[in-house]
Amino acid sequence: MHLQQVASHNLQSIARRYPILRQISPTAVLLIFFWVYAIHYGERLVSSNHVKSCNWGSWEKWPTSATPHHLVFIADPQLVDPHTYPGRPWPLSALTESYTDQYMARNFRLINEQLDPDSVVFLGDLLDGGREWSTSKARQLTAHQRKHLTDLGIKAPGTKRSVDTSLSFGQPKVTSDSPLSKRDEDPKAFVHGENGRWRKWGPAQWDHEYDRFGRIFSDPRQLYPRADREAHVASEVLTHPISVENGATEIRTEEYAISGGKTRRVITSLPGNHDLGFGPGVQLTVRDRHETHFGEGNRVDVFGNHTFVSIDAPSLAASSQFEPGGADSTEEQAEARKSIWQPTMSFMGSVQAPVAKATSDYLDDLFPDSRPDGRTLRHGTDSDNTKSGKRTSVQGQAQLPIILLSHVPLYRDPDTDCGRLRERGKAISIRGGYQYQNALTRSLSTKIAQQISIAGEIVHIFSGDDHDYCDVSHRWNLVTGNGKSRLQNIREITVKSFSWAMGVRKPGFLLVSLWNPVNDKGEAIGTAASTVQTHLCLLPDQLGIFLTYAQLAGLTLIILLIRAIVVAIRGSSTLDSEDEDPDIPSRLALIRSRSPDKQPVSLTNGFSTPNKSLSKSRQRAASTSLSSTPAQDSSHLSVQRSHNARTRSVSPYSPSPSNGLVEKAGLYPQVQWADPSDDEESNVGSVGDYGDGDSQGKWKRRPRKRSVARRAWGEFWRGLGVVGAGAGGWYVFMVRTG
Template sequence: MHPHHVAARLLRSLTRRSSLLRYFSLLAIPLLVFAWIYAIRKGERRTFKEHIDACAWSSWEDWPADATPHRLVFIADPQIVDPHTYPGRPWPLSSLTERYTDRYMRRNYQLINEKLDPDSLVFLGDLFDGGREWTTHTPRALSPSQRRKLERIKAKNEKEKQQAAESQKQSEDGGNTNAGAEQGQQKRSVALDDAIGQTQETAHIARRSIQAREVDPKEFVAGENGRWKSWGMKQWMKEYDRFGRMFFAPEQLYPNTQRRTIPAWDVDAHPLNVENGAMDVTREEHAVIGGKARRLLTSLPGNHDVGFGAGVQLSVRNRFNVHFGESNRVDVLGNHSIVSIDAPSLAAYSQFEISGETPPQLAESRKHIWKPAMDFLDDVQYFAAKSVADTMADYFPDRNYDFGRKPSLEVTDTESSMSKRSLEKSRFKLPVVLLSHVPLYRDPGTDCGPLRERGRAISISGGYQYQNVLTRGLSNTVAQKVSNAGDIAHIFSGDDHDYCDVLHRYNVGSMGEKRSPKLSNVPETTVKSFSWAMGVRRPGFQLLSLWNPVDANGGSIGGSAATAQTHLCLLPDQIGILINYGKLAGFTVIVLLVRAIMISLRGDAMYESGEESDTLSELSLPRFRNQGTPNGSANGYSTPDKGEVKGRQRASSTGLKPMTDNQNLGVQRSYNARTRSVSPAPGYNYPLPPGGLPNVPMFDKGSLYPHASDDSDDEESHIGDFDDDKTDSQAKWKRKRRGSNRARVAFDEFVKSLGIVAGCGIVVYLHGIWSW
């Protein structure tokens, strides 16, 4: 007997004693489908909601009961995936990475606006990943003939100007003598010739500069040795549209709410304004109905947006500013001055070089990069005061908060100094929150706190188009200049992708205003990346609660020393979710494989289809021989001699006895007989009852007519499977075929059950990622 026969008998014996295995085969598929539905729903929706709900403002804010804080969300380094992110990945994998990262950020961003309902959303740079590498629109270079023509036109214009000046001079000096007029004419002619000569010399220098391949600062130069030269403005606009669909779309900013802008005249003022002393109504041209409007700031650039230090290109930076707004700015949120600085451009003034920080001569050659940011820092107190004045004018319309005109090219030095002196006299300042994409300098190895995921500190290093922190000297300069706009309450930065919390100590107050320097402790928080593709398993965002009610003079009346509270909010581990799906998939395959093997050995496939398996029916029927007759015949007739019959004869399934008064027609199934029997062997005469054979339905004509049952491949082909008769020529062949059939049954059952579970899981997953 083969081993698989013994295993089958043991399995049947175990099944008869306990029905748990049969229940397992029946309930395995429904339980697995339910497990997949639960896992997908938890991984694709419930987990995201639980993480956002855990960051509820009330769970960590510590303000007085009557406080109405301004609630702000910082989002750092979304850095949407593009061809620059994973350049070595093939097409299908790169497209899937792009779709999954976008869906991850879009879902979390929508839940933030829906569950947390912030007042403001501020991005801390690195909106794109390869934005600095994509070619900008540049004018076509002039040909040599076009350039010569332009030079002639320019010289002609200069000559006409000189002639016009000469005519005006002659009209004014009409009383002069002819000799004096001729002398003046000669001088003016010499001056005109000098001007034309200078123009030609300038053009010659320009041509030599072009021949020497000197680069115009306004022209775009492809980085990484021209690797991304073929990716142009079209790619940048494509990523800009993606960013807008994720963060600017109304369904993302205001989910589950119908918001629209309508014309308005008298609109109820914000409760916080009324509490600060404003009137019940304020005059506006337009208003947003359906809920409060959120303030959205995306103008802070990162090194992946515009480059870093000497690598910043003016055309790239101008493109970013045109689409996202001015980088260096002051906004008033929650009665705090939010000061944003273009740190990547400012780093051109001082960055890590091979010999140390940038020397003054080299910094001067990069003046076109860092000068706008440095000029902003020099006048930051004026910009902050103007923004505060505009905000206070909304709070207290009956007060005059005009601090003079904004400095411009038309304003004289005297007027500018008068405006700055008026600002110094006003002493009207709000606490400052400084925003910089690049963290400020700290000593190497400075601990970032227990909430950091990788390592314990930010490394002080740099490379191509990046630097982990600003230099020490530049950080001190920034802190001192910004402190002129008010006391720095907190600093927020990004770039590192991981969380970091440090405390700086700066000597502030020694610049700008005439006040003695003081040592100030300023906390800085580096915000985690919002994307799960930036090297951190647990992305996150930062919550900031601002509460600083003020009086008409800008003084705080809240009664709280601290005006800002912050909290880290973690997002789901997307990689962990995918790993859990993989574990469940492996468990599903093992369970279904075991189930298929059990069904093939036990024959449950026939049970489930409503038919009884041949093997189980054979083993369940009694096996015996009737010993009532001398020759062992079950029907009372002697067995024919084997020598007289050629070939193997099948046993008759129906035996007939002579009809007597006390005997009835008997039907006896022999050991190997089935429903249909074979004819008696030729040469034997069996007596029939008088009057012929009665019309009995159970008779098979095959028992009377040999030719009617000449079927060599009928249901009795299994005879000998469990017989000890080794002379059966078909027995071995049947055993091999049975083993093959069982393997086939197991494979078919496994494929069918796996298809059912996988189909249900895919349907639920697609529904989850598209509609949940």
């Protein structure tokens, strides 16, 4: 009990010293703790739990001795920009951009930290408005540069070449002009889409989005969280003569080796329709800019004992797309757009050579001692294939299973069921519009499968673009790499969007486990039924988190309102220490008289303080002057007579407050203030006691009594301010730190 009193006294002393603490009630403290946990869960734990639940060991079904290659597919991040929600006002659009970036950055960092994949592959639509932002104008080569290129055998005399100054890293890329329908005079001229709607946004907007993408997905702190990585100079490389002629200042560059853990392979080159446009909407300058920054759209990569073939589907669709009315493009339309689809078509026609080379190089690195002559395999040349009028397989090449990557899904019959993991609807609708098409045409899809299968057996297809999950099987009669034709069922998975602003409540990414043990000739060891296993990993519902915050905010308002009403009703009769209103001023009183059982006090700077010596001297004086008074009345009359005697002895003109004439003349006596820091003992005979002696109460300032509604309203806003400051500060901290 004593400890409770001491603690209560200390708390009261602290509250007197810091008046702001009087506003903090136990209810507000409990609400602040509740909000701290809710925000921490919504901004940290929920994302970590989602990613952690996708641990590789929880769904892989390989033999215990297997060492699979772990790969992550990320589709359609589509960084939010002015093109995404053109009707949104500035504050809302800026918040949307900030929150989507933070959402993707947090989850991508958790993927690398908790799942530690070996490779990360993006399936296109890296930016949302990349196709709409103009490129810088190309400048003509100088006479000296043209002569230098001609001497090197790169440029034929008399032909025109341009250097695109919009390319990054300070080293322009030399490109050749190509004819383009509607741009015959200047094929490299950029044409603004949607009748120039995005004209005011130029190359600076694209550069800004490119930097944002790098901060989210390419920053070492994102790719290798909590890893101490260092770069060491490994070798020096001479700068290419063309770069020097084009203005490169460095004569030689340094190549670095990285220490501090494995190097994660990241591929971002696959283009989407939001990066380039679609079909005839693809502009050569936009495609050159994308390939220079992110890599070639048509490429071959080998990892996990599988060959990945990526194709530029948006450009290839210019040869065959859904025209108005539903029919495919005619031959005349395809010929007019040849400059767009020709590079991808040529890549697919000769895909055997890059696949064979990439596979051979990969096996040489995998078995350096067993393949001394691995790079001298005999290949059939393209000229031989062209003269014979048919496709032949590469003789002697080692073939690994092929995985085809395309941003746009391949054709499937309408209403084809996408499986139970799809969030919206049942199937991908087969339709198209401005700069998009939900699926490639039937004829183009069949051509892609036939040409890619020449280089090896296609075991899987991965795509994006739809933003939702879809799992279907294609059935084609294909000629495989050994020259035999057979009916194949090829599975295609369309990966969910990684962003929560792309129309799906639960974004996601795809985990792919690759295990294909081979020998030095690329032949499979064992009889595994499948070499690819996949798992869809869902991310938190960010919109649902915001709605939860809104519900908690409503509950908080109700609790604070109920408490304010209760405190206001209780305060109308009595005020406890928790609900005391600090805005009521201290009461003023006059020293008119005092109770006989009270001790006198002395005034120091307007405050009442006890004076025991003065009290004792006055008592002695009173007892001496009234010795003949009966004992039972001495305690009252002696003080009164002594006081009157002193009053009569003072001059009539004295300014003493106890002078009767001056008092009646209207002179205001000295006002005594109550010291809030005094305890009960020091306040004996203080303001309240002296004020009670005033029968009229004319000198006493009384606080105006407020209504219950007014008190409740003030108490509600004070509680809301305390809870809002605590919870809001914690939320800002959690958002700013990731």
